[in-house]
Amino acid sequence: MVKELIHDPLFLSIKAKPASPVDIPVAQNLQDxxxxxxxxxxxxxxxxxxVAKQIIAFLDGTVCTVMYNPVITARSKPYTAEEGCLSLPGDPRKTMRWAKITVQFQDAQFRRQKKTYTGFTAQIIQHEIDHCNGILI
Ligand SMILES: [Zn+2]
Structure with missing residues (x-):
């Protein structure tokens, strides 16, 4: 189900709590x-x-990936990126990102996974993990 977007910076600054299988419908709404x-x-x-739970969804090309409880366990090659945020209207803002990251997470079936990402996909994942931690650019 398509949900309305939250723009309240106070709510968005709350660190999200760990997700569990009861949150699978939330992930579906997030993808929708x-x-x-x-x-x-x-x-x-x-x-x-x-929903202040640690769930992210992102597009890798046309593929939509969901991660529960994502944590970055390794990072390398810092650079300055410019990013916008759908929750915070305005011009893109400068932020520091890593060109290569390794992420530990649980997949759509709640299996433990560890994957390495680079480039734009790595940048998207870092932005969304920041959201989980209540960090806004
Ligand atoms: Zn954002």
Whole structure:
């Protein structure tokens, strides 16, 4: 179900709590909402739709990936990026990102996974994990 986006910076600054299998419907709503905004948005965190749980969804090309409880366990090659945020209107803002990251998470079936990402996909994941931690750019 497509949900309304939250723009309240106070709510978005709350650190999200760990997700569990009871949150699977939240992940579905998150994917539906992301796909509804795919023209302007490549990733979303659950607090952007009003649920302060550690769930992110992002587009890797046309594939929509969901991660529960993502944590970055390794990072390298810092650079300065410019990013916008659908929850915070305004011009893109400068932020520091890593060109290569390794993420530990649980997949759509709640299996433990560890994957390495680079480039734009790595950047999206970092932005959404920041949302989970209550960090806004
Ligand atoms: Zn954002």
């Amino acid at each position: 909402t992301l796909l509804a905004h795919r023209e302007t948005c490549v990733g979303m965190a659950a607090n952007m739709i009003g």
